[in-house]
Amino acid sequence: MRQWRDWAVLTGRLLLSVLFLGGAAQKISDPGPAMALLTMRGLPEALLWPALAYNLMAGLALVLGWRMMPVALSLAAYCGATSWFHLQPDDPWQMTIFVKNWSIAGGCLVLAAYGAGRFSLDARR
Known part of the structure; x- marks a missing residue:
């Protein structure tokens, strides 16, 4: 069971990183x-x-699993703050992004609480 969780945390970090690295590229x-x-x-x-x-x-910190608690907490705050840009009730697409930002913030809070997992730089410390 533990091995599945380790892989799930790594996969979750990588999937979250795609959003932030993609945002930088965009x-x-x-x-x-x-x-x-x-x-x-x-x-x-x-x-x-x-x-x-x-x-x-x-995004790179998520990939590497480095300093996960402060990084994930800052990402949760960032998602909450940037959701304000998408609070446009007349635009369903922007409202979807608004809600998605809060959902991502929730995932980041879970990551902050439970850590980066075994496959991370944090696990080596």
């Missing part, structure tokens, strides 16, 4: 949509670059 390749969301909420477009760096670093 911001690099086509920054316009993310910049539009920022300006729509009255924020400077330049915030895109720290968000890109955070997505990249947090």
Whole structure:
């Protein structure tokens, strides 16, 4: 049973990392949509670059299983905060993203509580 759990935690971390690494890649390749969301909420477009760096670093930390509690807690907060950009009740697609952000935050909280698992840098410490 333990081996299944170890593989499940690794798979979960990798699947979560796809979201954040993909977000970084999307911001690099086509920054316009993310910049539009920022300006729509009255924020400077330049915030895109720290968000890109955070997505990249947090995604890599998920892949490696490094410092999982603080990383996963920060990702949960990040998902909660960025859900605000998608709170557009007249747009069903944006509302789906809004709810998805909160669901991802929940997964990150579970990861923060239970750790990165055996296949991680954290397990080597």
